[in-house]
Amino acid sequence: MTLLTMMALVTMAIVAQRNLFAVVVFGSIYSFLMATVLVALDAVDVAMTEASVGAGMSTVLLLAALHLTRGDEVKPLHRPLLPLLVAVVIGAALVYGTVGLPPFSDPQAAIHTHVVPRYLNDSLRETGVPNVVTSVLASYRGYDTLGETTVVFTAGAGVIALLRRRRREGQKR
Amino acid sequence: MTRDLVLRVFGKLLIPFVLLFALYVQFHGDFGPGGGFQAGVITAAAVIFYAIIFGLPAARRFAPDWLIESMVGAGVLIYGGVGVFGIVFGGNYLDYFVLAHDTVHGQERGIFWVEAGVAVTVSGVMLQIFYMFAGRQRDREEA
Numbered sequence: 001m002t003l004l005t006m007m008a009l010v011t012m013a014i015v016a017q018r019n020l021f022a023v024v025v026f027g028s029i030y031s032f033l034m035a036t037v038l039v040a041l042d043a044v045d046v047a048m049t050e051a052s053v054g055a056g057m058s059t060v061l062l063l064a065a066l067h068l069t070r071g072d073e074v075k076p077l078h079r080p081l082l083p084l085l086v087a088v089v090i091g092a093a094l095v096y097g098t099v100g101l102p103p104f105s106d107p108q109a110a111i112h113t114h115v116v117p118r119y120l121n122d123s124l125r126e127t128g129v130p131n132v133v134t135s136v137l138a139s140y141r142g143y144d145t146l147g148e149t150t151v152v153f154t155a156g157a158g159v160i161a162l163l164r165r166r167r168r169e170g171q172k173r
Numbered sequence: 174m175t176r177d178l179v180l181r182v183f184g185k186l187l188i189p190f191v192l193l194f195a196l197y198v199q200f201h202g203d204f205g206p207g208g209g210f211q212a213g214v215i216t217a218a219a220v221i222f223y224a225i226i227f228g229l230p231a232a233r234r235f236a237p238d239w240l241i242e243s244m245v246g247a248g249v250l251i252y253g254g255v256g257v258f259g260i261v262f263g264g265n266y267l268d269y270f271v272l273a274h275d276t277v278h279g280q281e282r283g284i285f286w287v288e289a290g291v292a293v294t295v296s297g298v299m300l301q302i303f304y305m306f307a308g309r310q311r312d313r314e315e316a
Binding site: 044045047048049052053056057060061064065068125126127128129130131133134135137138139142143145146148149150152153155156157159160163164 | 204210242253267278284288308
């Protein structure tokens with residue numbers, strides 16, 4: 001609860017802050033708080049990813065991007081009433097959606113009764129890997145992870161395609 | 174490049190341990206938290222740390238562009254190659270238990286190579302994105 005309150009405060013600070021450097025730092029703090037929440041939920045693998053990607057890598061990339069632009073947010077031309085309305089409506093819909101979810105850590109929830117018992121019981125015998133997260137990620141769900149790796153590859157290829165051409169034009173000049 | 178002596182000395186001391194930690198996360202992912210994705214990000218972070226302290230040209234000497242660009246594709250090829258090996262040894266695509274005499278051993282071997290592929294692609298892409306951003310900055314300063 002304390003962590004979630006702190007995350008809400010950091011979000012407020014991000015909205016109120018006009019200096020983009022401060023926004024990036026606050027975003028990093030938000031990611032660290034998120035990682036702490038994930039540790040509290042016993043999702044250590046996800047917490048590690050959140051801390052390294054969210055707090056580390058994206059902060060560095062945003063700072064590198066910030067070097068290319070001005071450091072302050074431009075004052076908005078219109079009043080943000082319509083975006084506020086859209087955000088409130090979507091937020092209300094999401095909160096309404098959580099009402100239908102099973103209670104937290106309910107062992108009878110649909111997600112815990114399908115394939116999870118088999119993974120938890122047979123993973124060590126079938127794959128010899130004690131960390132079930134790794135065995136599910138790399139073995140049982142190997143196709144999904146192949147897809148994810150391809151997505152990361154596509155992102156890298158896209159960045160090369162977009163930013164590389166400009167450099168070559170610069171060399172011609 | 175920063176002239177800050179404390180940062181330079183401290184960075185030089187720290188970066189080997191960051192890389193070592195990345196290897197630990199990579200190979201200990203079977204037993205504890207971590208795996209290819211996290212290890213790839215930590216490796217990239219170490220090189221970016223180096224680039225920030227010692228300048229982009231120094232980092233490019235350590236991890237040249239051609240290496241990073243081939244890493245982006247090589248990881249996916251390693252991953253897909255494990256799947257093809259599964260077919261060659263008489264299983265389905267991405268079947269690991271045919272990769273060794275013992276099915277459990279085969280699984281471990283398959284997971285090892287798959288995680289290696291993920292780590293290579295992830296660190297390649299992260300470094301590529303950083304190089305692209307930081308490189309643009311330099312191009313602009315030269316112009």
